[in-house]
Each structure stands twice: as structure tokens, then as C-alpha cells.
Amino acid sequence: MLKQWRSPLLLLTLCSLLLTACGPGGQREVIAATSTGQPLTLTDFTGRELSFPGIPKHIVALGSGEADIILALGGALVGRPTSTGTTPVKGTEEIMQVGSAHEVDLEKIAYLKADAVLGNAQLNAKDIPALEGVGAQLVLTQAHSVTDITRQILLFGQMLNKEQQAQQIISGIEAEVQSAAAASTRQKPRVLLVYGAPGTYMAALPNSLGGNILELAGGVNIAADYPALQSYPQYATLNTERIVEANPQFILIMTHGNAAEVQQGFEQEMRQNAAWSSLDAVVHNRVSVLPAELFGTNPGTRVTESLQMLITLFSNLELQ
Structure with a gap:
């Protein structure tokens, strides 16, 4: 029987596997999956079933949120979205x-030998x-709500x-949402939430991430029943007449680009229409640009x- 163990390579391989099995429980499961060649199977948000030979080790994120989640979970991120006027994820x-998701640099992704790209x-x-x-492999998700983000966290955790x-991260988020519901302001402020880029401004609808966060925080989205744009169904065209009628108490602007430039451009548009000057938000100086890393x-x-x-x-x- 001892003759079966003459191969040094075979002996070394088996010893290595035995030593690995003695490590931490989570690590043992990862190595078992990869060393036996058992594929990891996932279903992304579009219903596509994806197979990996093991735990992805070269992950590229095309969005900041996906990059943040991978780091929070301790994943191996080798590529991140290009920063355009915003601070990179810490x-x-x-x-x-x-x-980015808008313009993928295929050459760099190939250079990084990415096995999973989050798009x-x-x-x-x-x-x-x-x-x-x-x-x-391209793993497709979306983030149009806080629930979508928790689904992303669960999928990437898998x-x-x-x-x-x-699950620990998701539990923390869900606790914050419940706390927000309990502490929601008695007076529901009327809010116009705008997505802006120089020369382009749209009202965020409740089915957008910003719109969902707005409602969870206790705000009333004055554009909730605006007709959605066909090309961007989470947003709508600004309707000055309806905005004046609703008289928002806050005008909050989200942007990917230069915040000061976007705010300056939006204020210039408001000045061109005298009706905006009577809005509560304008009278009380409650027009502001939200941090891009949290809302843009x-x-x-x-x-x-x-x-x-x-x-x-x-x-x-x-308090006012």
C-alpha cells in the first residue's frame, strides 16, 4: 500500500489540502469550491445565470456603489470607475x-485579467x-431604490x-430605514428633487434612487405624478407651472459633475423666470446641491x- 505514496507531487498536494481544511471555516469553504472545480453559479438582476470556476479574484466595478460594496465585503477589486469631478470611493x-458604465475601457479590463465585471x-x-x-463575466444589477442596494449587497455577498x-450590512441598512420611518418629521416638507448637469435639468421621480431616499426620509416629492421620460424613466421634464403651483419648500439638486457649475446654471434658469422667485425654497434660501458621492x-x-x-x-x- 505504501507504494501508492511515492509521488512527491501527489503527497505535497494532499498535504496542502489537509492543511487548508484546518483553517478558518469560511476560508475552508472557498478553497474547497475552487480546488474541486465546482463552479459558482449566480443569477444577476436581469435573470442571467452566470458560472464562475470559483470565487472571482479580479473584480472590476463600473459604478461607485458597486465598488463600495465589494470593499465593504472584503473582495478583491482591481478596477474602479473613472472619477469625473467626484472623489473616488474611499x-x-x-x-x-x-x-464607467457609460463608457467601458475594454483594453484596461483585459489588461487587469478581470474575471467579474459589475455593470x-x-x-x-x-x-x-x-x-x-x-x-x-458581466454581472448586471441596478440601484433605483434602497431595496435594490440591499439586493446588490446580497448578490455580491454570494x-x-x-x-x-x-446580511450584517443589510440588517444595518434596514434598521436605519425603520428608524427613519419612526422619526419621520411631523410636517412633510414639499421637495423638488432635480438631477442636473450643465444645461440639462430633470425632476427625479419616486422610482429613482434619489426619489426613494427622499420619501423614506419623510419628504413629499412634488413631481411624483409627472410623466416619465421615455429614455430616462426615473426622471421627468421640469414643469415650471406645476412647480410654482406646488410651491416646494426645498429644491435639492443631484449631479455627477461640477456642483458649483450646476448650481450656478440652475439658479440662472430660475432667474430667467420670475415665477421661481416666489417659491418658498427660493425665498428661504433652501436651494442646494447634494453631495455627489451620496446622491449623484x-x-x-x-x-x-x-x-x-x-x-x-x-x-x-x-425648527424655523
Whole structure:
């Protein structure tokens, strides 16, 4: 029987597996899955079933929220979205920039030997063939609500074999949402939530992430029943007549770009129409640009900060 153990390579391999099995429980499961060749199977938000040979080790995120979640779960992020006038997600400053969901840098993703690319369900479905061509699987999700963000956290937790950590993060977010509902302001402030870029301004609807956070924080979205834009169904065209009629107490602006430039442009548009000057928000100087990292994009696990910021802002109305 001893003759079966003559191969040094075989002996070394088996010893290595035995030693690995003695490690921490979570690590043992990861190595067992990868060493036996059992594929990891996931279903993304579009219903696509994806298979990986093991836990992805070279992950690229095309959005800030996805990057934040991967880091929070302890994943191996090798590529992050390009910063355009905003601060990179904390902890990603030295990670290579690979474009964004709007414009993917395929060459850099190939260079990084990405095995998983986290993209946007609406924007990146067209990029599936190209990314598969460089050996990467495209995991498509979206973040139009706080619930979507918790679904992202759960999915990425499954992908990284970090489901327990994912559940802990989700529990924290859900606790914040429940606390917000309990502490919601008695006076529901009327709010116009605008998504802005220089020369382009749209009203955020309740089915947008910003709109969902607004309602969870106790605000009333005055554009809730505006007709959605066909190309951007989470937003609507600004309707000056209806805005004046609703008389918002806050005008809050979200942006990806230069916040000061966007605010200046929006204020100039308001000055061109005298009707805006009578709005409560304008009279009481409650027109402001929200932090881009919390509202201009998916904030990932920091969505609780977004929610708390609006709760604090709205509570100040009661003190005035």
C-alpha cells in the first residue's frame, strides 16, 4: 500500500489540502469550491445565470456603489470607475480606473485579467459579448431604490462567499430605514428633487434612487405624478407651472459633475423666470446641491448617510 505514496507531487498536494481544511471555516469553504472545480453559479438582476470556476479574484466595478460594496465585503477589486469631478470611493484611490458604465475601457479590463465585471443592467447589456471576449463575466444589477442596494449587497455577498457579512450590512441598512420611518418629521416638507448637469435639468421621480431616499426620509416629492421620460424613466421634464403651483419648500439638486457649475446654471434658469422667485425654497434660501458621492450616484453601503442627511435637513424646517 505504501507504494501508492511515492509521488512527491501527489503527497505535497494532499498535504496542502489537509492543511487548508484546518483553517478558518469560511476560508475552508472557498478553497474547497475552487480546488474541486465546482463552479459558482449566480443569477444577476436581469435573470442571467452566470458560472464562475470559483470565487472571482479580479473584480472590476463600473459604478461607485458597486465598488463600495465589494470593499465593504472584503473582495478583491482591481478596477474602479473613472472619477469625473467626484472623489473616488474611499480605499480605491490607487486602483486602476477603467471608464464607467457609460463608457467601458475594454483594453484596461483585459489588461487587469478581470474575471467579474459589475455593470448596470440598463447601460451595459450591450457590452456582454465584448467583455466575454476578454474572459470576463458581466454581472448586471441596478440601484433605483434602497431595496435594490440591499439586493446588490446580497448578490455580491454570494459571489464572494461572504453572505454572513452581507446580511450584517443589510440588517444595518434596514434598521436605519425603520428608524427613519419612526422619526419621520411631523410636517412633510414639499421637495423638488432635480438631477442636473450643465444645461440639462430633470425632476427625479419616486422610482429613482434619489426619489426613494427622499420619501423614506419623510419628504413629499412634488413631481411624483409627472410623466416619465421615455429614455430616462426615473426622471421627468421640469414643469415650471406645476412647480410654482406646488410651491416646494426645498429644491435639492443631484449631479455627477461640477456642483458649483450646476448650481450656478440652475439658479440662472430660475432667474430667467420670475415665477421661481416666489417659491418658498427660493425665498428661504433652501436651494442646494447634494453631495455627489451620496446622491449623484449609487452610494452603496453609504446609503444610510444619504438617508440621514435628508432627515436632518428636513427636521431643521420644524425648527424655523
